[in-house]
Amino acid sequence: MERTRLRLLEEYHDPLSAGQLDEIGVSEGWRCLDVGAGGGSVTRMLAERVGSTGSVLAVDLDTGLLEALASDRVEVRRHDLMSDQLPPDEFxxxxxxxxxxxxxPRLGALDRLIGAARPGGWLALIAPDFTTVALSPASLAWQRVWSRLLDAAMAGGWDPGYGARLYGDLCAAGLADVHADYIGRCYPGGSLPSRLLSLTLERMREQMVRFGAAGYEIDEARQQLENPASTFTPPTSCVARGRRPGRS
Ligand SMILES: C[S@@+](CC[C@H](N)C(=O)[O-])C[C@H]1O[C@@H](n2cnc3c(N)ncnc32)[C@H](O)[C@@H]1O
Known part of the structure; x- marks a missing residue:
């Protein structure tokens, strides 16, 4: 089920990433770093764009799904962004x-990413804002489950509204040419983003139950998400970029 969730997550976000890489102009010969590369769909896109003269370093806590991508232009490394050192001033x-x-802390993580870019190099980030999520018609089960999901997420150290703060963090970090699009759209139940959230509820079931959600409420919220008669507004995506100051 986790593999399916990651596949849906990639399917939903890949068009945004492709547009982002186009706007930045990633091309032949670039040296790229993909941090928290997950299932590797962006690593693959990058490898295609940089061609045989470029390179991609793909790192994640768990490299299980990335190993198959290793090649003469893709290097895969197990790496914890919060404790391991990235090559400085490189990408x-x-x-x-x-x-x-x-x-x-998120700002510490952002500083580590910035430190890996060469002066003039680009940062490309996508972060969701879960505070815009809505499901209609409203139901008590959905409202309770959604509230428990946010409780569980925040208790785990996540910031569910980070997408709304990313642009400000990039500006505050002193990046140049900062640009962010804040992209949202509504969908019917059963659509790609609705199924993705339904699988996320399943993945978070135990944590939500610990915060007071009942199993039958989670089942009901999932059914509502998968029902084509429902309407669903998924997290808004902040698609952001900026350059490390210095020579370009
Ligand atoms: C939601 S997934 C996103 C995967 C991929 N970036 C994508 O968008 O398709 C988050 C990924 O970040 C990785 N991750 C989480 N904490 C990390 C850390 N401290 N250092 C490196 N990777 C991390 C997870 O293992 C997971 O693969």
Whole structure:
């Protein structure tokens, strides 16, 4: 089930990442770093773009799904962003999608990403803002489950609203050419983002139960998410970029 969730997550976010890499102009010969690379869909995109003269370093706490991507242009390393050292001042592009919201302290994690970019190099980040999520028609089960999910997430050190803060953090960190799009859309129940959230509820079941959600409420909320008669507003995606100051 976790593999399916990661696949849906990639399917939903890959078009945003492709647009982001186009706007930055990632191309032949670039040296790229993908942090928290997960299932590797962006690592694959980067490897295609940088060609045989470029390189991609893909790192994650868990490299199980990345090992198969290792090649003459892709290096895979097990790495904890919060404690392991990244090569300093090295990369033309440092990419991290759906990562910073989980990490605490977030500003320390952001500094580590910035430190890996060469002066003039790009940071490309995508972070969701879960505070915009809505499901209709409203139900008590959904409201209770959603509230417990946010409680459990915050207790685990996540910032569910980080997408709304990312732009400010990039500006405060002194990056140049900072740009952020804040992208949202509504969908029917049963659509890709609705199924993705339904699987996330399943993944978080134990934690939500610990915060007072009942199993039948989680089942009901999942059914509502998967019902085509429902309407669903998924997390808004903040697609942000900026350059490390210095020579370009
Ligand atoms: C939600 S997934 C996103 C995966 C991928 N970036 C994507 O968007 O498809 C978050 C990933 O970050 C990794 N991760 C979490 N904490 C990390 C850390 N401290 N250092 C490196 N990777 C981490 C997880 O193992 C997971 O693969």
């Amino acid at each position: 033309d592009l440092v990419h991290a999608r759906l990562l910073l919201m989980f990490l605490s």
